[in-house]
Amino acid sequence: xxxxxxxxxxxxxxxxxxxxxxxxxxxxxxxxxxxxxxxxxxxxxxxxxxxxxxxxxxxxxxxxxxxxxxxxxxxxxxxxxxxxxxxxxxxxxxxxxxxxxxxxxxxxxxxxxxxxxxxxxxxxxxxxxxxxxxxxxxxxxxxxxxxxxxxxxxxxxxxxxxxxxxxxxxxxxxxxxxxxxxxxxxxxxxxxxxxxxxxxxxxxxxxxxxxxxxxxxxxxxxxxxxxxxxxxxxxxxxxxxxxxxxxxxxxxxxxxxxxxxxxxxxxxxxxxxxxxxxxxxxxxxxxxxxxxxxxxxxxxxxxxxxxxxxxxxxxxxxxxxxxxxxxxxxxxxxxxxxxxxxxxxxxxxxxxxxxxxxxxxxxxxxxxxxxxxxxxxxxxxxxxxxxxxxxxxxxxxxxxxxxxxxxxxxxxxxxxxxxxxxxxxxxxxxxxxxxxxxxxxxxxxxxxxxxxxxxxxxxxxxxxxxxxxxxxxxxxxxxxxxxxxxxxxxxxxxxxxxxxxxxxxxxxxxxxxxxxxxxxxxxxxxxxxxxxxxxxxxxxxxxxxxxxxxxxxxxxxxxxxxxxxxxxxxxxxxxxxxxxxxxxxxxxxxxxxxxxxxxxxxxxxxxxxxxxxxxxxxxxxxxxxxxxxxxxxxxxxxxxxxxxxxxxxxxxxxxxxxxxxxxxxxxxxxxxxxxxxxxxxxxxxxxxxxxxxxxxxxxxxxxxxxxxxxxxxxxxxxxxxxxxxxxxxxxxxxxxxxxxxxxxxxxxxxxxxxxxxxxxxxxxxxxxxxxxxxxxxxx
Amino acid sequence: xxxxxxxxxxxxxxxxxxxxxxxxxxxxxxxxxxxxxxxxxxxxxxxxxxxxxxxxxxxxxxxxxxxxxxxxxxxxxxxxxxxxxxxxxxxxxxxxxxxxxxxxxxxxxxxxxxxxxxxxxxxxxxxxxxxxxxxxxxxxxxxxxxxxxxxxxxxx
Numbered sequence: 001x002x003x004x005x006x007x008x009x010x011x012x013x014x015x016x017x018x019x020x021x022x023x024x025x026x027x028x029x030x031x032x033x034x035x036x037x038x039x040x041x042x043x044x045x046x047x048x049x050x051x052x053x054x055x056x057x058x059x060x061x062x063x064x065x066x067x068x069x070x071x072x073x074x075x076x077x078x079x080x081x082x083x084x085x086x087x088x089x090x091x092x093x094x095x096x097x098x099x100x101x102x103x104x105x106x107x108x109x110x111x112x113x114x115x116x117x118x119x120x121x122x123x124x125x126x127x128x129x130x131x132x133x134x135x136x137x138x139x140x141x142x143x144x145x146x147x148x149x150x151x152x153x154x155x156x157x158x159x160x161x162x163x164x165x166x167x168x169x170x171x172x173x174x175x176x177x178x179x180x181x182x183x184x185x186x187x188x189x190x191x192x193x194x195x196x197x198x199x200x201x202x203x204x205x206x207x208x209x210x211x212x213x214x215x216x217x218x219x220x221x222x223x224x225x226x227x228x229x230x231x232x233x234x235x236x237x238x239x240x241x242x243x244x245x246x247x248x249x250x251x252x253x254x255x256x257x258x259x260x261x262x263x264x265x266x267x268x269x270x271x272x273x274x275x276x277x278x279x280x281x282x283x284x285x286x287x288x289x290x291x292x293x294x295x296x297x298x299x300x301x302x303x304x305x306x307x308x309x310x311x312x313x314x315x316x317x318x319x320x321x322x323x324x325x326x327x328x329x330x331x332x333x334x335x336x337x338x339x340x341x342x343x344x345x346x347x348x349x350x351x352x353x354x355x356x357x358x359x360x361x362x363x364x365x366x367x368x369x370x371x372x373x374x375x376x377x378x379x380x381x382x383x384x385x386x387x388x389x390x391x392x393x394x395x396x397x398x399x400x401x402x403x404x405x406x407x408x409x410x411x412x413x414x415x416x417x418x419x420x421x422x423x424x425x426x427x428x429x430x431x432x433x434x435x436x437x438x439x440x441x442x443x444x445x446x447x448x449x450x451x452x453x454x455x456x457x458x459x460x461x462x463x464x465x466x467x468x469x470x471x472x473x474x475x476x477x478x479x480x481x482x483x484x485x486x487x488x489x490x491x492x493x494x495x496x497x498x499x500x501x502x503x504x505x506x507x508x509x510x511x512x513x514x515x516x517x518x519x520x521x522x523x524x525x526x527x528x529x530x531x532x533x534x535x536x537x538x539x540x541x542x543x544x545x546x547x548x549x550x551x552x553x554x555x556x557x558x559x560x561x562x563x564x565x566x567x568x569x570x571x572x573x574x575x576x577x578x579x580x581x582x583x584x585x586x587x588x589x590x591x592x593x594x595x596x597x598x599x600x601x602x603x604x605x606x607x608x609x610x611x612x613x614x615x616x617x618x619x620x621x622x623x624x625x626x627x628x629x630x631x632x633x634x635x636x637x638x639x640x641x642x643x644x645x646x647x648x649x650x651x652x653x654x655x656x657x658x659x660x661x662x663x664x665x666x667x668x669x670x671x672x673x674x675x676x677x678x679x680x681x682x683x684x685x686x687x688x689x690x691x692x693x694x695x696x697x698x699x700x701x702x703x704x705x706x707x708x709x710x711x712x713x714x715x716x717x718x719x720x721x722x723x724x725x726x727x728x729x730x731x732x733x734x735x736x737x738x739x740x741x742x743x744x745x746x747x748x749x750x751x752x753x754x755x756x757x758x759x760x761x762x763x764x765x766x767x768x769x770x771x772x773x774x775x776x777x778x779x
Numbered sequence: 780x781x782x783x784x785x786x787x788x789x790x791x792x793x794x795x796x797x798x799x800x801x802x803x804x805x806x807x808x809x810x811x812x813x814x815x816x817x818x819x820x821x822x823x824x825x826x827x828x829x830x831x832x833x834x835x836x837x838x839x840x841x842x843x844x845x846x847x848x849x850x851x852x853x854x855x856x857x858x859x860x861x862x863x864x865x866x867x868x869x870x871x872x873x874x875x876x877x878x879x880x881x882x883x884x885x886x887x888x889x890x891x892x893x894x895x896x897x898x899x900x901x902x903x904x905x906x907x908x909x910x911x912x913x914x915x916x917x918x919x920x921x922x923x924x925x926x927x928x929x930x931x932x933x934x935x
Contacts, residue, residue: 553897571796594781604783611790614813618794623805630809633816641823645832645844649852656860667867671874698800706793713821714785721827727847740835746850758854765861772872
């Protein structure tokens with residue numbers, strides 16, 4: 001019965017998108033409310049996602065901008081169910097963890113505890129954006145949510161905004177993912193220009209292999225790969241470790257980086273139409289596996305190690321998507337689930353360990369398993385899963401991976417085993433480095449909220465090892481969407497010498513060799529890593545960024561060199577253009593003086609007053625008389641309007657002039673008066689300059705301006721009125737629109753959109769004024 | 780009448796242009812206000828018909844003043860008010876930051892600042908290539924009383 005009125009798609013979308021504003025509002029109202037509201041809203045979104053997966057979300061389709069073929073299309077299909085479960089489920093774990101971690105973090109850096117509201121706000125905005133992204137069935141809608149994730153990630157990575165490296169890292173992540181998002185948009189527009197739709201189901205049904213499609217999907221893949229931090233655009237991810245640990249955990253397992261592989265999965269049927277792109281995915285995936293895996297073995301800072309491991313892990317997924325087919329899609333989907341659980345647990349472990357011991361790097365850690373058994377077991381399960389040991393969900397992720405790689409020939413098989421071996425080695429390096437060996441730093445006791453999420457995630461990893469079917473069903477549903485055909489995933493332990501088992505054993509063996517032969521290869525690997533960092537793509541990024549910065553500085557310098565000159569450079573060409581326009585306009589010679597009767601005398605009088613007041617304003621000595629004369633101009637014009645038979649305009653003009661006069665005088669009161677030190681300096685300066693100043697030049701220039709205005713105005717006003725105009729119908733239709741005053745009917749009805757634009761302009765102007773007048777820190 | 784209107788518009792425009800060329804930002808804003816006043820009057824006087832107010836019941840002879848230009852002028856007046864108010868508050872903000880509303884002084888201040896920033900950028904450029912290693916080394920130094928460099932091999 002419930003489903004008659006409520007569809008799961010809508011419920012999930014609304015709960016996920018409402019989480020951030022609700023939490024922010026509650027937090028601004030009462031700071032203590034932020035945490036409970038964040039937990040409750042995230043749990044609600046998670047529940048909605050679970051229900052939606054069980055129920056199946058129907059398509060939600062509403063017109064958005066029909067003229068451009070834009071529709072709001074959402075569907076909770078298998079792929080969307082997988083990623084929204086991750087986004088909300090991992091989100092819940094991260095929010096619970098953060099409710100303890102962030103207050104400690106803020107206390108360490110001596111910041112206001114109220115800053116936690118900002119954290120929840122952006123984290124939940126991220127969650128909402130992810131849920132919207134995964135359910136969107138329209139490329140343009142995907143682009144919108146895609147950018148929303150980029151924006152929220154910017155604020156999350158730069159959460160410690162007082163630290164310069166955090167700001168630089170946030171900017172780097174934003175630039176890399178933001179610029180690549182433009183590639184995505186270009187790709188989408190290419191497809192739109194050819195097929196006239198952004199809707200993914202239509203595109204999948206209609207696209208054929210062609211050069212245009214290849215280009216488009218290559219651009220889309222580029223955006224996805226940059227988001228997933230694949231080589232050579234991987235460098236932003238380790239930098240993004242400047243974020244607080246819960247953010248890193250979320251970005252890596254369920255949100256930012258996962259969004260990249262999600263997009264590849266979503267548009268996979270399109271990717272399959274281009275062999276070039278599919279092959280490129282395999283190559284890039286392996287390159288990232290190698291880069292990430294090798295660099296992870298050289299890093300000692302916990303979060304750096306995990307960051308490189310993420311690059312390598314998503315390399316796997318990209319390889320599997322590049323291999324494609326039912327096996328590839330199945331393996332990729334299962335991998336994403338397993339990896340999300342494990343990586344989140346490992347990040348939260350890193351945060352908890354750092355919190356307890358104050359150590360950020362492996363060098364100061366060791367032997368903690370006796371002191372923190374719960375954390376050790378939880379993260380041990382996660383690390384074992386990452387290393388693909390049996391009895392964990394991770395075992396099946398590698399089984400499926402090997403199964404997909406098996407069809408592709410020996411080189412791919414070997415590379416797959418090598419990648420798995422690297423994973424095995426750095427998983428041990430992480431867990432063993434923290435928990436095994438002699439005790440190095442005595443830990444402080446930890447809150448249960450910091451350890452419980454790790455334990456729960458670890459338990460899930462173990463559960464996936466003995467009862468993998470729920471995970472397999474979820475992956476199956478997702479893979480069906482990705483592959484475009486029904487996919488069946490069978491996961492079970494087989495005690496025979498099938499090729500997957502052989503490859504798994506080989507990977508573990510090579511991994512063990514890597515662990516024990518560490519002193520042999522470590523110096524060489526460190527040298528390679530230093531070289532890649534020094535001459536790698538990151539350097540190019542900095543070079544480009546600095547180059548652009550310098551270019552803008554140079555432009556700026558040209559601009560400010562002579563500010564008054566700049567005003568003149570705008571006025572002069574404008575004047576010349578107008579003059580040229582007047583000169584070449586045919587019939588420009590018909591100037592009429594117009595009739596002048598006794599009845600016009602008041603108007604002429606008021607116009608003369610206005611003109612004289614304008615001249616006085618130009619010559620005014622001080623600011624106060626300038627303000628008064630200026631409102632004199634305005635008020636005499638209001639009288640002119642009234643005399644011209646337009647009471648509406650006259651009333652508005654009086655109102656506006658009054659407000660403006662008050663505003664002007666009020667602002668003068670804020671500026672320094674005579675006798676003030678600052679104004680004395682300015683006045684003296686001006687006295688000196690006034691003599692040197694070419695007053696004559698200004699006068700001549702403004703006379704030319706006035707002259708041109710005169711010619712243009714006179715020429716246009718002399719044109720005879722056409723017999724037919726839109727006014728007749730306006731006047732006729734005004735009673736139909738239930739109005740007696742034709743001007744107001746035009747404003748509110750016939751040209752209502754103009755009025756809305758006007759209101760918008762005023763709104764923006766007032767926002768700007770409020771910002772300027774706010775008492776901000778001034779330099 | 781046409782000539783009188785055109786002449787008043789021209790005078791207001793010219794006075795506005797004169798103020799726009801001043802050093803003093805407040806006068807520049809005043810110039811903008813004058814120019815928008817001139818524009819408003821121009822739109823009003825471009826009305827196709829003149830007569831009594833365009834409000835029902837209409838007069839017997841049917842001569843009403845053009846309601847369309849009135850509606851447009853109304854919009855224009857409100858918008859130019861918004862823009863002028865924004866400019867005024869901008870001037871106030873500039874004064875707060877630079878203690879001056881004189882364009883020449885602002886230009887000098889801005890140039891000084893630009894030069895400083897360019898120097899800072901030039902300095903930053905030299906540091907960039909090793910930023911990541913430094914960051915890591917710093918993180919490790921914070922963790923360890925004895926500084927450990929990245930390139931040092933260590934087995935764990």
